[in-house]
Amino acid sequence: MGCISVDKNLNIMEQTMKDEIAWLDEPYGCDKQQKRALLTSRLKYLTNYHMEHCVEYKNIMDTFDYQEEQVNSYEDLPFLPVRIFKERSLKSISDDAVIKTMTSSGTTGQSVSKIYLDKMTAANQQKALVKIVSDFTGSSRMPMIIIDCPSVVKDRKMFSARGAGILGFSIFGSKRMYALDDDMHLNLSELKAFLEKYKDRKILLFGFTFMIWKYFYQELVRLKQEMGEQINLSNAVLIHGGGWKKLASEAVSAEEFQNRMKEICGLSDIHDYYGMVEQTGCIYMQCACGHLHASNFSDVIIRNPLDFSICPNGEKGLIQVVSVIPESYPGHSLLTEDEGMILGEDDCPCGRKGKYFKVFGRIKDAEIRGCSDTYAVDQSIRQKALADIQDIQTYQKISFLVGNPAMIQKMTQVTPMQPFAAEVLAFLEDLSKELMTDKKCRLYPDIVTLGFWLRKSSLHELKKKYLIEDSETIRIGKGMAFHIAPSNVPVNFAYSLFTGLLAGNANVVRVPSKNFPQIDLIAESVKRVLARHEDMQSYIALIRYERNQDVNALLSSMCDVRIVWGGDATIAELRKSRLPARATEIAFADRYSLAVIDADYYLSCMDADRVARDFYNDTYLSDQNACTSPRVVVWYGEKKEDAKERFWKALYGLAKEKYHMQAVTSVDKLVTICKAASVDETENVGKIQVMPQEDYLLVRLKVDKLTPELMRYRGNSGCFYEYDATDLLSLREFCNDTHCQTLGYIGNREAWKPLLMSGLKGVDRVVTIGHTMDFDLVWDGYHLINSMTRVIAVR
Numbered sequence: 001m002g003c004i005s006v007d008k009n010l011n012i013m014e015q016t017m018k019d020e021i022a023w024l025d026e027p028y029g030c031d032k033q034q035k036r037a038l039l040t041s042r043l044k045y046l047t048n049y050h051m052e053h054c055v056e057y058k059n060i061m062d063t064f065d066y067q068e069e070q071v072n073s074y075e076d077l078p079f080l081p082v083r084i085f086k087e088r089s090l091k092s093i094s095d096d097a098v099i100k101t102m103t104s105s106g107t108t109g110q111s112v113s114k115i116y117l118d119k120m121t122a123a124n125q126q127k128a129l130v131k132i133v134s135d136f137t138g139s140s141r142m143p144m145i146i147i148d149c150p151s152v153v154k155d156r157k158m159f160s161a162r163g164a165g166i167l168g169f170s171i172f173g174s175k176r177m178y179a180l181d182d183d184m185h186l187n188l189s190e191l192k193a194f195l196e197k198y199k200d201r202k203i204l205l206f207g208f209t210f211m212i213w214k215y216f217y218q219e220l221v222r223l224k225q226e227m228g229e230q231i232n233l234s235n236a237v238l239i240h241g242g243g244w245k246k247l248a249s250e251a252v253s254a255e256e257f258q259n260r261m262k263e264i265c266g267l268s269d270i271h272d273y274y275g276m277v278e279q280t281g282c283i284y285m286q287c288a289c290g291h292l293h294a295s296n297f298s299d300v301i302i303r304n305p306l307d308f309s310i311c312p313n314g315e316k317g318l319i320q321v322v323s324v325i326p327e328s329y330p331g332h333s334l335l336t337e338d339e340g341m342i343l344g345e346d347d348c349p350c351g352r353k354g355k356y357f358k359v360f361g362r363i364k365d366a367e368i369r370g371c372s373d374t375y376a377v378d379q380s381i382r383q384k385a386l387a388d389i390q391d392i393q394t395y396q397k398i399s400f401l402v403g404n405p406a407m408i409q410k411m412t413q414v415t416p417m418q419p420f421a422a423e424v425l426a427f428l429e430d431l432s433k434e435l436m437t438d439k440k441c442r443l444y445p446d447i448v449t450l451g452f453w454l455r456k457s458s459l460h461e462l463k464k465k466y467l468i469e470d471s472e473t474i475r476i477g478k479g480m481a482f483h484i485a486p487s488n489v490p491v492n493f494a495y496s497l498f499t500g501l502l503a504g505n506a507n508v509v510r511v512p513s514k515n516f517p518q519i520d521l522i523a524e525s526v527k528r529v530l531a532r533h534e535d536m537q538s539y540i541a542l543i544r545y546e547r548n549q550d551v552n553a554l555l556s557s558m559c560d561v562r563i564v565w566g567g568d569a570t571i572a573e574l575r576k577s578r579l580p581a582r583a584t585e586i587a588f589a590d591r592y593s594l595a596v597i598d599a600d601y602y603l604s605c606m607d608a609d610r611v612a613r614d615f616y617n618d619t620y621l622s623d624q625n626a627c628t629s630p631r632v633v634v635w636y637g638e639k640k641e642d643a644k645e646r647f648w649k650a651l652y653g654l655a656k657e658k659y660h661m662q663a664v665t666s667v668d669k670l671v672t673i674c675k676a677a678s679v680d681e682t683e684n685v686g687k688i689q690v691m692p693q694e695d696y697l698l699v700r701l702k703v704d705k706l707t708p709e710l711m712r713y714r715g716n717s718g719c720f721y722e723y724d725a726t727d728l729l730s731l732r733e734f735c736n737d738t739h740c741q742t743l744g745y746i747g748n749r750e751a752w753k754p755l756l757m758s759g760l761k762g763v764d765r766v767v768t769i770g771h772t773m774d775f776d777l778v779w780d781g782y783h784l785i786n787s788m789t790r791v792i793a794v795r
Contacts, residue, residue, distance in 0.1 A: 027131040027295040028352035032345055035354065036073060039299055042324045043074040043332055050330035053092035056678035057330040063677035063688050075301055075310060079320055079333040081670045082278050085113035088678050093118045093328045102164045104277045113278055118328040125281030125325055128297045129168050136271055136285050137172065137237055143198040144173025147207030147216045149180045161277040162208060169206045179216060186219045203236040212240055213252065220264045234266030241273040274359055278331050282323040289349050291356035298323045300357050302342050305663035307695030313342045316360065318663060337363050337667055363663045394550045401511065401523040403541030408508055412558055414538050416477035417504035419785050420463040424501050427533045429456045434525045441521050445621055446491045453775060466777045466785050474792040477504025479560035481788060484574060485509060486566040488625040490516035495775045496563055503788035506539045508555055513546055553577040561788055564588065586787050588780050591741035592711040595630035595769055598747030599643035606746060612650035614770025618744060620659050624716040628742045628772045631714040636725040652698045655718060665717045666696040672715035673701065684709045708737035728755045737762045741780060744772040
């Protein structure tokens with residue numbers, strides 16, 4: 001039979017032996033109804049099992065208020081984001097029971113998933129894999145060529161995704177050879193000898209897609225072109241998976257991959273597969289029709305990224321995978337970060353039952369709307385500028401949006417100016433007009449806000465407020481200012497630059513490496529205005545470079561003041577680069593902000609739509625990435641529930657109208673919830689509850705305590721912790737941390753004085769909601785004009 005029958009009075013574990021799941025002779029034999037019954041019973045069991053045996057998983061399920069009686073189908077069960085396994089060590093077994101740990105792939109510096117296996121889970125993974133692959137290749141073992149190097153499987157207790165894949169598929173090989181040596185060179189002589197020995201047998205090839213292309217296919221092409229050597233693999237079957245993202249960057253499609261392999265070595269029996277280390281064993285093999293298939297051991301669900309509802313067949317969405325196998329860890333229901341589409345169910349022309357689907361690839365990283373190319377100075381101009389200066393190799397690592405290497409080299413000789421110098425004010429006034437009138441710039445509210453800040457009247461108000469002159473002192477810029485802008489806020493670099501100019505300095509500003517369109521628009525505007533203000537050209541350089549200590553060290557050694565935005569890790573990295581003895585540093589560390597709302601004041605005095613607009617501007621406009629954007633909303637007063645209903649309803653309506661949320665943003669929010677919910681009790685975070693919501697456009701997380709530790713798990717793009725305060729002094733612990741920056745409020749400002757006068761180490765700004773993003777020349781406790789200038793005493 002293709003599928004076991006399901007007794008509704010028994011769960012699957014009671015129907016089968018304790019050490020295995022019911023392994024099926026036909027892994028694609030269950031129709032839709034049979035499979036639904038099987039999966040629902042088994043996955044409900046696994047959910048309860050992991051809640052009993054994995055504390056972190058139970059806390060996550062409690063946060064989502066999981067109720068088993070509300071589950072009618074496995075599609076109703078909660079799912080974990082697959083990324084959580086990179087953030088948490090989740091297992092439902094004791095450490096002594098772990099026989100193998102598998103890790104996902106990851107580039108240098110990235111965290112990897114760790115999957116802990118016990119004897120039974122590992123055995124069941126292998127059994128499922130055998131059933132699935134044998135349905136495509138037959139039950140007989142074949143001579144096997146592994147297109148990889150042998151060193152990848154040396155540590156049998158700690159497997160990478162590559163090692164796990166190789167070891168799992170090795171069971172299908174009667175004799176095995178590695179096509180590559182440990183230097184990733186083709187073992188040509190051994191390959192030819194292996195093929196000659198088994199020339200009358202069907203041969204199995206296995207490898208990972210990108211490695212096959214780069215180290216096998218391209219080498220075969222070279223051998224044919226240079227030596228006339230050609231390998232015949234017409235009697236072989238290739239199983240490959242993974243690496244499509246890298247091949248896509250080389251413009252190699254799945255169809256071209258197959259055509260090229262057939263052309264170079266006669267290989268036509270090729271099967272791609274979709275799988276991941278977080279659900280090893282339950283792979284999704286590609287049939288002769290080009291469709292990926294879900295077996296009886298697993299299933300695929302496609303979910304809408306906005307609200308995680310199920311997409312109908314034919315609609316693209318996020319891929320959720322479920323598996324009946326994982327018992328040693330809670331990996332039975334996972335939301336991936338891949339996009340896919342269900343093509344059909346039970347009716348593939350290949351004859352296999354179950355869902356069949358296609359994968360489009362990984363969802364894109366979150367980014368501000370729009371795109372642009374990195375501007376690099378013309379190579380001929382660049383080389384000419386480099387010809388006569390030192391540190392050529394270091395400067396070659398830098399792309400220039402404004403300025404050139406020679407100009408930076410001469411910046412140490414530029415004459416500092418007095419604060420608010422006339423030529424600076426004239427330049428910024430002209431730039432303000434440029435930003436406010438340019439059609440492309442006006443598409444971005446943050447650029448418009450910047451242009452408004454640079455108006456003549458605004459700058460004169462700043463001068464009046466922050467420049468105190470007296471007859472016994474002369475204030476002047478320090479010289480060269482080196483700015484490192486934060487990576488997640490597109491316009492912050494401009495405020496830092498113009499503050500440095502107002503203080504009288506020459507400025508080198510490292511802009512974010514992300515290609516925010518606002519950066520290039522502002523840079524192009526600066527260049528146009530500089531063409532009309534030649535006296536200012538030697539005072540501005542806008543540069544972009546990837547993290548590089550050589551560049552940091554060079555620019556740090558030249559500067560008189562270093563301004564570091566971007567958080568604790570960035571500051572620590574920059575401080576590896578020494579400053580001159582007389583140079584100073586302004587460091588903006590990791591910060592968080594909150595909003596506090598007097599519910600009674602809000603209901604009686606405030607316009608809900610206006611407050612929603614103000615709060616939207618404080619949060620959604622910057623994707624809640626700015627340190628000034630509130631991550632927590634605190635309520636106090638008698639009518640908190642009424643105020644909440646009104647406030648959140650108005651904000652959600654505005655966000656739904658104006659905010660475009662990318663697919664990865666929903667996943668990010670889900671990861672934030674799971675990380676916060678699964679913290680150790682010693683972290684002093686408290687209990688978290690996901691509040692009812694329409695979708696993931698607006699996520700509210702109610703907490704029963706408000707501590708600084710909670711901000712280790714802050715979300716963005718509309719993810720808010722929510723806390724009910726009995727009185728404002730109860731916020732003291734949260735606000736007393738040095739990382740607490742801005743307090744936005746609605747209510748009577750006098751109510752804050754007892755808290756602010758209690759000797760807080762945190763809170764540098766208290767502003768009304770709608771103004772948390774307003775930049776000022778006093779920031780994070782620094783008087784920026786004073787900090788970027790020096791004083792000459794005249795007696």
